[in-house]
Amino acid sequence: MKCDLTQEQIASYRRDGILSYKGLLNQDEVAELKAAVLEAISTMGKQKVAGDGAEIVEGESYYDKVFTQRLNLWRINDTVKKFMLNPELGRMLCQLSDQKAYRVWHDQALIKEPFGNPTGWHLDNPYWSFNSHHAVSVWIALDEATPYNGCMCFIPGSQKQAKFDNVDIGENLAALFDIYPSMAETDPVAFPMKPGDCSFHNGLTAHGAGANMTRTRRMAMTCAYMPDGSTFNGQQNILPNDYFKSLNVGDVLNNDDWNPLV
Ligand SMILES: O=C(O)CCC(=O)C(=O)O
Numbered sequence: 001m002k003c004d005l006t007q008e009q010i011a012s013y014r015r016d017g018i019l020s021y022k023g024l025l026n027q028d029e030v031a032e033l034k035a036a037v038l039e040a041i042s043t044m045g046k047q048k049v050a051g052d053g054a055e056i057v058e059g060e061s062y063y064d065k066v067f068t069q070r071l072n073l074w075r076i077n078d079t080v081k082k083f084m085l086n087p088e089l090g091r092m093l094c095q096l097s098d099q100k101a102y103r104v105w106h107d108q109a110l111i112k113e114p115f116g117n118p119t120g121w122h123l124d125n126p127y128w129s130f131n132s133h134h135a136v137s138v139w140i141a142l143d144e145a146t147p148y149n150g151c152m153c154f155i156p157g158s159q160k161q162a163k164f165d166n167v168d169i170g171e172n173l174a175a176l177f178d179i180y181p182s183m184a185e186t187d188p189v190a191f192p193m194k195p196g197d198c199s200f201h202n203g204l205t206a207h208g209a210g211a212n213m214t215r216t217r218r219m220a221m222t223c224a225y226m227p228d229g230s231t232f233n234g235q236q237n238i239l240p241n242d243y244f245k246s247l248n249v250g251d252v253l254n255n256d257d258w259n260p261l262v
């Protein structure tokens, strides 16, 4: 994994809430991670969350046709864990967002299948069980991602306009802009990627992706990270039900089994 950042990259991430980063993984690493992700997914059937998380089952909804989504693969696959919990990657997150340490919130394989639906504009952090202005996600291309198969698109600077209100990823691509009309005044940027390239985005940066208009999959491995010290906001997301019920609003989310330091 290539994990070095220039001052320019750090400054542009802090300004725009996004960073396009080429060559995080070399081609051997892409092959290794891709095989591990496919193997982990193959053991899960229609269950979306691996390793004793919340029970969420894939169905036939519009959302289920946005991408094949499988979460927390790091809990069942040591290769995925090695990549997603790489301390060098953790160091990059700290540099990008000026934090002391990060914990894994969840990873996700996101496979936009052939002719898959677009990913409506949304924010990530409001889906999660903590609120932070410093959550960071990495989105790693395991196949080439292009404007034809649904590469990621972002609205630079939108993290500065966002609150914690959000929309579901539904059929109305633009529903987010009913809540945040000012975000629609900035031109989105598309991040085409070769396998092994990645993006970083703030948990409050508006993003989405187009439809997959091709006959082949667009496969990505992503991971969301929360700053160490983040506290429970009362919202369920993918925590196991017993753990979720044991939490009170304001509790620090520092369970090393569920949210390990990276
Ligand atoms: O892969 C996609 O289409 C969307 C990804 C996304 O929303 C995310 O990584 O937060």
Ligand SMILES: [Fe+2]
Pocket (backbone or CB within 6 Å): 122, 123, 124, 207
């Ligand atoms: Fe997202």
